[in-house]
Amino acid sequence: MALLCQCRAKSDIALVVDELDSVADIEVRNLPCKVQSIKHLNHDVTQIILKIPGAESLQYLAGQYVDLIHPDFEPRAFSIANAPTNSGLIELHVRQIENGKFTNFVFNKLEEKSLLRIEGPKGDFFFREESKKPVILIAGGTGLGPIKSIIEHAIATKLNRQIYLYWGVRDEVDLYMDLPEQWANDNDNIHFVPVLSEPNDAWQGKTGFVHEGVLSDFEDLTGYEIYACGPPAMVKAVASTFVEQGMIKDNFFSDAFVFAFTGKK
Ligand SMILES: Cc1cc2nc3c(=O)[nH]c(=O)nc-3n(C[C@H](O)[C@H](O)[C@H](O)COP(=O)(O)OP(=O)(O)OC[C@H]3O[C@@H](n4cnc5c(N)ncnc54)[C@H](O)[C@@H]3O)c2cc1C
Incomplete structure (x- = not known):
């Protein structure tokens, strides 16, 4: 194992980057969105549906996440829970964290029609469609x-x-x-x-x-x-x-x- 953050190159080196083409092709965007619905699914999970205004939609791969941005908080990461269909809708499942600032705000104060922003899509957790494996x-x-x-x-x-x-x-x-x-x-x-x-x-x-x-x-x-x-x-x-x-x-x-x-x- 090499801790690369602790290494210093002693000569010129060639770096091979294993870039994931399918993610590299997708632009990370910062978009406004409106809370279309909020539903408590059980005692500590809330489903939020966000709507990107107009004809805009977010291009992403199944499995990726967005940063949810509210002016009173630092951005928080939440995975997109609906399949990519160009619908302009983003579904999130938010679990309430004990003493968690943002998730408690979502649970107790966030209202339908509120305006937020999302930044994404992000992450390399996405479904590899080309594979044939179970x-x-x-x-x-x-x-x-x-x-x-x-x-x-x-x-x-x-x-x-x-x-x-x-x-x-x-x-x-x-x-x-x-x-x-x-x-x-x-x-x-x-x-x-x-x-x-x-x-x-x-x-x-x-x-x-x-x-x-x-x-x-x-x-x-x-x-x-x-x-x-x-x-x-x-x-x-x-x-x-x-x-x-x-x-x-x-x-x-x-x-x-x-x-x-x-x-x-
Ligand atoms: C890639 C990714 C995807 C994710 N997707 C999802 C998802 O789909 N659904 C989901 O529910 N979650 C998801 N998460 C987790 C989610 O981002 C966190 O649960 C969320 O950021 C918590 O925010 P919060 O403001 O409620 O908690 P915070 O306020 O940030 O608190 C987090 C933790 O720190 C502790 N803490 C708070 N204040 C203090 C303090 N003063 N001193 C010491 N400790 C303190 C809290 O008790 C808590 O344990 C994802 C995370 C990542 C990285």
Whole structure:
């Protein structure tokens, strides 16, 4: 391992940049948007639908995120939860963070018709459409947002690769949408497994951490493409344990929902 931030070149060097063409082609834009609707999906997740005014729309790849900009706060990152369809609508799933300044504002004060700005699309967590490998998608909490974008895009483009979705939450109340079940019922190639880490007594499904759920179902992960999105600890657990069970690093894509807290606003 080399810590490149600690290295100094002693001579001329050639750098090879592994640039992702499909992302490089997309312009990052700063656009105004209006809050079209706000809906509390459960005790700590709010769905916000933003509308970009006029005929404008944001070009992005399924899985990417935007920075949400409000004049009273520093920008906060949220993944886009709807598939790219040029509709001018952006759906976000925002989890309320204890003592979190912006997410508490969203939960308690943000109103429909408010004006915000978004900057994006950003990030290299996006669905690799050219691949033919079966896909394992792992979402932790609101990590379902970008995974929803990927699955809706896969359904819209009639993708026939096998898709295994594992959604990890604490208890049943945290499964804030019924859509995953619907996707699995309506599409033969989509399979859905919820995994609860702190289940109530009535729960009969999988329990434990979501990455353990995948590991127990797939003995050999060699042939799979794996996408993981959600809390940093979950993403880290997937990255470190899946390689031992055959996952090839180049077939692993992730977005960790780290906090942007800087001590300012
Ligand atoms: C690429 C990316 C995509 C993301 N996508 C999503 C998504 O789709 N949905 C989603 O719900 N989240 C997502 N997140 C996470 C989201 O950005 C954060 O939850 C959000 O920024 C928290 O903002 P906040 O203002 O509420 O919290 P902050 O006020 O920034 O606080 C964050 C943390 O710092 C702590 N803190 C606050 N004040 C203090 C203090 N004075 N001293 C010490 N600690 C303090 C808080 O308790 C909290 O734990 C994403 C993050 C990234 C990086």
